[in-house]
Amino acid sequence: MGQSLKIGITCYPSLGGSGVVATELGKLLAEKGHQVHFIAHSIPFRLGGQFHKNIFYHEVEVSDYYVFRYPPYDLSLATKMAQVANMQQLDILHVHYAVPHAVCAFLAKQMVGSNLKVVTTLHGTDITVLAQDESLKDLIRLAINESDAVTAVSGDLIRETREVLDISRDIDLTYNFVDKRIYYPRDTSSLRGDYAEPDEKILMHISNFRPVKRVGDVVDIFAKVNERMPSKLLFVGEGPELPKVQCKIKELGLEHKVHFLGKQDEIAQVISLADVLLLPSEKESFGLVALEAMACGVPTVGSLAGGIPELVVHGETGFLSPIGDTDQMADQVLRLLTDSDLAARFREACLTRACREFSDALITRKYEQIYYRVLGRE
Numbered sequence: 001m002g003q004s005l006k007i008g009i010t011c012y013p014s015l016g017g018s019g020v021v022a023t024e025l026g027k028l029l030a031e032k033g034h035q036v037h038f039i040a041h042s043i044p045f046r047l048g049g050q051f052h053k054n055i056f057y058h059e060v061e062v063s064d065y066y067v068f069r070y071p072p073y074d075l076s077l078a079t080k081m082a083q084v085a086n087m088q089q090l091d092i093l094h095v096h097y098a099v100p101h102a103v104c105a106f107l108a109k110q111m112v113g114s115n116l117k118v119v120t121t122l123h124g125t126d127i128t129v130l131a132q133d134e135s136l137k138d139l140i141r142l143a144i145n146e147s148d149a150v151t152a153v154s155g156d157l158i159r160e161t162r163e164v165l166d167i168s169r170d171i172d173l174t175y176n177f178v179d180k181r182i183y184y185p186r187d188t189s190s191l192r193g194d195y196a197e198p199d200e201k202i203l204m205h206i207s208n209f210r211p212v213k214r215v216g217d218v219v220d221i222f223a224k225v226n227e228r229m230p231s232k233l234l235f236v237g238e239g240p241e242l243p244k245v246q247c248k249i250k251e252l253g254l255e256h257k258v259h260f261l262g263k264q265d266e267i268a269q270v271i272s273l274a275d276v277l278l279l280p281s282e283k284e285s286f287g288l289v290a291l292e293a294m295a296c297g298v299p300t301v302g303s304l305a306g307g308i309p310e311l312v313v314h315g316e317t318g319f320l321s322p323i324g325d326t327d328q329m330a331d332q333v334l335r336l337l338t339d340s341d342l343a344a345r346f347r348e349a350c351l352t353r354a355c356r357e358f359s360d361a362l363i364t365r366k367y368e369q370i371y372y373r374v375l376g377r378e
């Protein structure tokens with residue numbers, strides 16, 4: 001063990017937690033001396049346009065040959081994976097998200113040969129949404145069964161994968177992680193006044209505003225809290241439900257109480273402004289944003305969906321309620337906002353838990369162990 005590897009990583013480079021986790025993992029592996037080759041249609045945004053030793057980027061170019069009504073990105077990706085694997089003598093192809101990445105990796109392996117090992121990481125909607133689609137189910141099952149190792153970001157996602165796809169193969173549990181050099185409580189004293197009055201608390205929601213995030217519940221919780229405690233709501237991110245949310249806020253006459261910050265890069269800085277993070281999702285295989293908040297000392301009040309209870313310990317690092325129970329969630333937020341001893345205890349518990357259970361070092365080591373295992377180099 002300890003030998004440096006050549007690892008290809010494919011992810012969605014521009015959106016979502018899966019791309020963030022894949023890119024941060026790649027950066028950490030490169031720091032540990034592995035050679036990391038990102039294969040994607042654009043540079044993963046978390047690489048931040050900086051030079052990173054041991055990191056290479058291979059762009060997938062899609063053929064626009066005139067007979068194609070739809071340019072076949074999947075085939076171009078599979079071909080690129082095979083080319084990079086051959087040219088760079090990759091040991092591992094680590095793909096994040098089953099569709100199409102695990103399927104493309106399967107094709108690439110057919111071209112390259114069995115020396116190339118494929119590790120697939122499932123992140124959530126690839127199983128909880130796409131694998132429910134009968135037209136995709138068999139394809140996803142094939143890609144998962146043919147991977148040399150499969151990992152999932154929560155125990156709940158492992159259970160659901162087995163159930164939805166009716167498979168029994170081993171799936172490694174590898175929780176998501178945060179880089180402690182980036183995610184720690186930031187000093188927000190000079191910023192806070194831009195968003196809230198001194199007597200106001202700050203509630204925050206960060207997401208891609210898709211229907212599964214139940215952003216309407218965020219507004220309901222905030223409206224109930226704000227009736228009893230002066231507060232502000234900060235929304236970070238953008239997505240399809242945003243216009244509806246804006247209408248709802250207007251209807252409730254809460255415009256002057258809500259700030260929309262749009263997409264933000266410096267999440268640790270932004271999150272540190274919050275007293276509570278709200279995550280009332282319908283589906284959430286892990287909830288990376290709750291971990292980012294935890295590492296910054298901010299507790300989460302959210303739903304009991306998916307993998308959230310594996311991350312947020314109810315009554316210690318946050319509070320969890322049945323999906324849609326906004327009355328209970330509002331009461332829980334108020335408990336935290338009105339009891340400063342409780343808030344301080346939760347903050348400490350958040351920092352300890354993030355560091356102990358979800359550290360970058362721990363999870364990176366886990367992925368390395370999986371790589372060495374599939375290569376037979378344990």
Ligand code: GMT
Nearest residue numbers: 016017018123124283284285286287288
């Ligand atoms: O939450 C999203 O809609 C984005 C999605 C993605 O593919 O990036 O997030 C999924 O993967 C994240 C990283 O593993 C998890 O933290 C999210 O919980 C998961 N989203 C869902 O399960 C809805």
